[in-house]
Amino acid sequence: MSVAETQLYESLGRPIKGPEALTGDWSRFWHLTFNLARTEWKLRFFGSVLGYFWQLVRPLLLFSVLYVFFTVIGHVGQGADAKPGQPNHFYGMQMLASIVLFTFFAEATGGAVSSVLDREALVRKIQFPRMVIPLSIVLGALFNLGLNLIVVLVFALASGVRPMLSWLEIPLILALLAVFATGLAMLLASLYVSFRDVAPIWEVISQILFYCSPVIVPLTLVQQRLSSTLVKVYMLNPLATIFQQFRHAVINHAAPGASAILGYGGVLVVVAIVFGVFALGFVVFNRTAPSVAENL
Amino acid sequence: MPAVAARGVSKTFRLPEQQVHTLKERALHPRRRIRYQTFGALNDISFAVEHGEFFGIAGRNGSGKSTLLKCIAGIYKCDGDIWCRGRLSTLIELGVGFNMELAARDNVVLNGIMMGLSPKEARKRYDSVIEFAELEEFRELKLKNYSSGMQVRLAFSVAIQVDADILLIDEVLAVGDAAFQQKCFDVFHTMRAQGKTIVFVTHDMGTLQRFCHRALLLERGSLVHIGQPAEVADRYLELNFGGPQEPGGEAPDGGGGGDGGGEGGGDARVLEVWVEDDEGRRLPAIPQGRRITLRARVRFSVDVEDPEAAVHIHNEDLKAVLIASSWVQHPRSGRFGAGEDVVFSFTFQNVLAPGRYSPVIVLGAHDAALRVVDRFARGFTFLVTATSAMGGVVDLPTDVSIERAESPVAHEVEP
Numbered sequence: 001m002s003v004a005e006t007q008l009y010e011s012l013g014r015p016i017k018g019p020e021a022l023t024g025d026w027s028r029f030w031h032l033t034f035n036l037a038r039t040e041w042k043l044r045f046f047g048s049v050l051g052y053f054w055q056l057v058r059p060l061l062l063f064s065v066l067y068v069f070f071t072v073i074g075h076v077g078q079g080a081d082a083k084p085g086q087p088n089h090f091y092g093m094q095m096l097a098s099i100v101l102f103t104f105f106a107e108a109t110g111g112a113v114s115s116v117l118d119r120e121a122l123v124r125k126i127q128f129p130r131m132v133i134p135l136s137i138v139l140g141a142l143f144n145l146g147l148n149l150i151v152v153l154v155f156a157l158a159s160g161v162r163p164m165l166s167w168l169e170i171p172l173i174l175a176l177l178a179v180f181a182t183g184l185a186m187l188l189a190s191l192y193v194s195f196r197d198v199a200p201i202w203e204v205i206s207q208i209l210f211y212c213s214p215v216i217v218p219l220t221l222v223q224q225r226l227s228s229t230l231v232k233v234y235m236l237n238p239l240a241t242i243f244q245q246f247r248h249a250v251i252n253h254a255a256p257g258a259s260a261i262l263g264y265g266g267v268l269v270v271v272a273i274v275f276g277v278f279a280l281g282f283v284v285f286n287r288t289a290p291s292v293a294e295n296l
Numbered sequence: 297m298p299a300v301a302a303r304g305v306s307k308t309f310r311l312p313e314q315q316v317h318t319l320k321e322r323a324l325h326p327r328r329r330i331r332y333q334t335f336g337a338l339n340d341i342s343f344a345v346e347h348g349e350f351f352g353i354a355g356r357n358g359s360g361k362s363t364l365l366k367c368i369a370g371i372y373k374c375d376g377d378i379w380c381r382g383r384l385s386t387l388i389e390l391g392v393g394f395n396m397e398l399a400a401r402d403n404v405v406l407n408g409i410m411m412g413l414s415p416k417e418a419r420k421r422y423d424s425v426i427e428f429a430e431l432e433e434f435r436e437l438k439l440k441n442y443s444s445g446m447q448v449r450l451a452f453s454v455a456i457q458v459d460a461d462i463l464l465i466d467e468v469l470a471v472g473d474a475a476f477q478q479k480c481f482d483v484f485h486t487m488r489a490q491g492k493t494i495v496f497v498t499h500d501m502g503t504l505q506r507f508c509h510r511a512l513l514l515e516r517g518s519l520v521h522i523g524q525p526a527e528v529a530d531r532y533l534e535l536n537f538g539g540p541q542e543p544g545g546e547a548p549d550g551g552g553g554g555d556g557g558g559e560g561g562g563d564a565r566v567l568e569v570w571v572e573d574d575e576g577r578r579l580p581a582i583p584q585g586r587r588i589t590l591r592a593r594v595r596f597s598v599d600v601e602d603p604e605a606a607v608h609i610h611n612e613d614l615k616a617v618l619i620a621s622s623w624v625q626h627p628r629s630g631r632f633g634a635g636e637d638v639v640f641s642f643t644f645q646n647v648l649a650p651g652r653y654s655p656v657i658v659l660g661a662h663d664a665a666l667r668v669v670d671r672f673a674r675g676f677t678f679l680v681t682a683t684s685a686m687g688g689v690v691d692l693p694t695d696v697s698i699e700r701a702e703s704p705v706a707h708e709v710e711p
Contacts, residue, residue: 008344009303015377018370031409039395039402122393126386126410127370197318290373293366294309 021131021282021289029129036136041143055144056151059103063096066216070095076218087220087255093156094251098215098243100148105181105239106206108141112185113192113199116292123293130289134185142178156251166249173249176274177242183278190281190288193295213239214247219256235262238277241270298344298379299462299493300351300368305376307338307363307517337363338374339517345510347381348491350484352504352511352525354532360517361497362389362466368495369464382461382493385411387451389466394447396440400431403439404454411458421457429453430476449476456483463487466497474650478681481507481581501529502652502677506580526568529676563600566657567637568593569676582646584682584691589643592657596636602629605640606658612651617689618644623660647690650682 022029045051070076071091082088112134116123119133149170157163192198212234214222223231235241241258248257258267288295310332338360345351355361367374369386393410394403404425408418426435429449431442439447455463484507487494498504504511504525511528513520513535521531569592572578582588590607606621620642622629632638640657654677682691 008298009301009377009379012298012301012379012381015303015379016370018367018373025412027414028409028412031415035406035409035415039398039406042402043395043397119393122410124371125388125393126407127384128410191319195317195319195322197320201319293371 019127019130019290019293021129021286023127023129029132032128032132033136033139036132037139037143040136040140052147056148059096059099059148060151062103063092063099066099067092067095070216076216076221081220085254087252088218089254090156090159090161090252091218093152093159093161094218094247094255095215096155097152097246097251098213100145100152101177101243101246102210102213102215102239103148104141104145105177106210107144108138108178108181109184109188109202110206111137111141113188113202115185116189116193117296120296123296130292131186131285134189134285135182138178138182138185141181145174161251164249164253166253169245169249173242173246176238176271179278180238180242180274183274183281186281186285187277190285190292193288193292209237209239212237214244219244219261232262232266235266236270236273238270238274241267297347297381299347299349299381300345300495301343301377301379302364302368303342303377305338305341305364305367305374305378306336307360307367307372307374309335309337311335337517338367338514340376341514341519342376343512343519343522345493345495347493348488350488350494350507350509351496352508352528353495353497353514354499354501354504354511354528355514356499356532356535358516359514361499361514363517364514365464365466365495365497380462383412383459384462384464385455385458385460386464387455387466388464394439394451397438399438400426400435400442400450404450407451407454408458411454411460413458425450425453425457428457428479445473445476452480456487460492462493462495464495467499478581478679499532501525501532502654502679505529505676506679526676563598564594564596564603564659566592566659567595569655569657571678579678581679581681584646584648584650584680586646587643588646589641590655591639591641592655594638594640594657594659596632596634596638598634599632600661601631602627603632603638603659603661604629606660607640607642608656608658609648610654610656611649611689612653615689617648617653620644646680647692648680649686649688649691650680652677652679 017023044055071078076088076091078091079088080086082091088094115133115137116130122128123130123133188198188202211217219231222234226234235244235258241262244256244261245258247255248260258270262270311334312330312332341364353361353364363372365386365388366372368378368380369384369388370380371386371388393407395406398406401422404422405415405418408421409415413421426432429446429452431446431450434442434446439450442450455465484494488507494507496504496508508525510523511525512522513528513531515535520535521528569590570578571582571588571590573582573589574587579588590609592605592607594603594605596603604621604623604626606619606623608616609618611617622640622642
């Protein structure tokens with residue numbers, strides 16, 4: 001190559017980098033994520049007239065069925081520990097809150113699995129930060145969570161739950177849940193590009209997580225049946241800690257909080273797990289992103 | 297200062313010999329190595345596109361044109377360096393990636409943001425996008441109910457309305473009706489005038505020669521030639537119709553010297569064909585009704601006496617609608633030496649019906665037919681435009697009058 005040519009190329013500055021998970025301009029990144037989430041959301045709500053209604057009915061229906069079965073037939077949350085001031089007071093509300101949180105988690109992670117592949121048309125035709133895709137899925141699920149939580153709070157107030165100072169913890173708890181879901185969303189979305197059986201596998205794991213978290217079975221029952229070490233192991237599932245803390249801080253103070261079971265160190269471990277999953281998802285997605293357009 | 301530059305760009309795809317698409321297979325055969333076949337789609341490509349240039353990328357199917365465009369657009373990661381100075385707008389594989397379930401508005405806004413507009417700007421552009429695409433009546437329709445032509449129109453409108461400095465276009469002009477194509481060409485002209493850079497993938501040599509300032513030709517991922525569109529079109533036809541040279545061979549000299557007789561071994565060669573108006577301006581698209589001149593520059597590689605040239609202008613149905621020969625008016629054209637260039641001109645009133653025409657130049661000499669390397673058999677085409685098409689092969693000037701005839705009743709012969 002001639003000197004003139006070398007000089008020419010040097011004068012051009014930095015070459016483009018090609019596709020990446022995160023590129024350049026943050027405001028574009030945000031606008032893109034937001035608008036993708038918004039349009040998806042709009043599609044779901046306006047696609048059918050009763051869109052929003054169904055969105056709300058799904059968790060409520062699940063709740064009603066579980067509630068009837070477990071209280072009327074199974075007598076869970078009916079005994080002496082369901083009296084005011086006892087851990088299982090407002091058992092129904094606690095369950096509803098957990099269901100709504102889990103619905104968010106399932107929607108965000110389950111939706112993210114095939115997200116990159118579903119947007120093949122975009123990925124193959126336009127350069128944009130690939131991370132936008134899983135993030136927009138999580139964001140869309142967050143919109144729903146916001147709406148559903150309003151309903152939960154209205155129900156809670158109507159059934160006698162009094163506002164508490166600890167409601168200030170809500171954003172923190174939700175943020176932790178969102179970080180966990182985002183990490184998994186990034187991980188699953190990139191794995192799915194090469195391994196298509198990630199979808200059914202994740203469905204099963206997601207179900208397992210549902211039953212291994214205090215949704216239906218209150219923690220007091222778990223504590224009765226398992227040794228305290230096993231309870232701690234159970235609580236290492238970030239969903240368990242998050243749901244339980246939500247119950248404690250928002251619905252019923254008498255329900256044991258995460259720190260009461262795990263201790264502060266244990267809570268830190270859970271937080272570390274959440275951020276560890278996030279970091280793993282981030283790294284994997286970053287590595288997959290540059291070649292995703294050609295591997296679809 | 298170039299707007300787009302590439303240095304040593306290569307792209308290799310790894311194609312696994314067996315697709316391992318599930319974790320299960322991976323888990324069952326953890327040690328099985330996946331063998332890959334590598335496929336070199338691009339091989340050490342370097343070029344630079346200047347600001348305000350209209351640059352064509354030509355090549356046959358599978359030659360790597362689209363891959364190169366995708367590398368420039370930042371969709372594929374490649375080896376080597378690419379520089380893009382300015383904001384890009386891309387129109388790749390007919391469509392910007394629309395969501396079929398959404399109405400035009402959401403898609404336009406979303407795509408505007410993808411290409412770097414702020415949501416506010418994107419919403420502001422919406423009306424002009426729809427207007428350009430001529431889709432005002434269909435703005436509430438979901439994209440899935442659009443015809444493919446409508447989708448392409450919308451995609452094209454978005455791509456040109458985002459105020460990008462560099463526009464990357466892949467084979468869009470194949471779709472869309474003639475009117476819209478014409479509109480696109482007008483836009484290209486405007487953009488050229490505004491100093492925007494356009495990189496344009498095509499295998500239509502007519503379009504290439506009409507619009508591009510320069511072009512490059514790819515064959516099996518290698519750069520064959522870079523230079524004037526006419527030369528590229530030449531080489532392209534050679535590749536397509538079994539030229540003697542191997543791809544990647546030495547590029548031919550661009551007509552600026554040398555005798556050129558070494559190639560193909562013909563006695564004469566048509567270097568260039570173009571159409572111009574009375575002011576001498578070269579026209580890619582000619583409005584019907586004007587007087588136009590078709591010129592062919594020919595180079596002889598042997599001494600010839602009284603050469604003649606004939607032009608056959610074929611329409612899209614491959615019917616010759618006009619055949620003219622220099623022999624009728626100039627039987628004694630004179631003596632020309634080897635290496636000499638001659639321009640044959642044919643001036644006529646353009647009454648051709650709107651459409652695309654391909655002229656074929658046939659050369660002969662006083663006593664014998666010349667061996668001719670006629671490379672303009674299908675390389676050069678021109679377009680005739682008109683406000684209306686009546687459907688005839690030509691539109692001869694016709695005066696029409698309507699008069700009231702005397703009433704037949706008055707003429708009735710009494711029985």
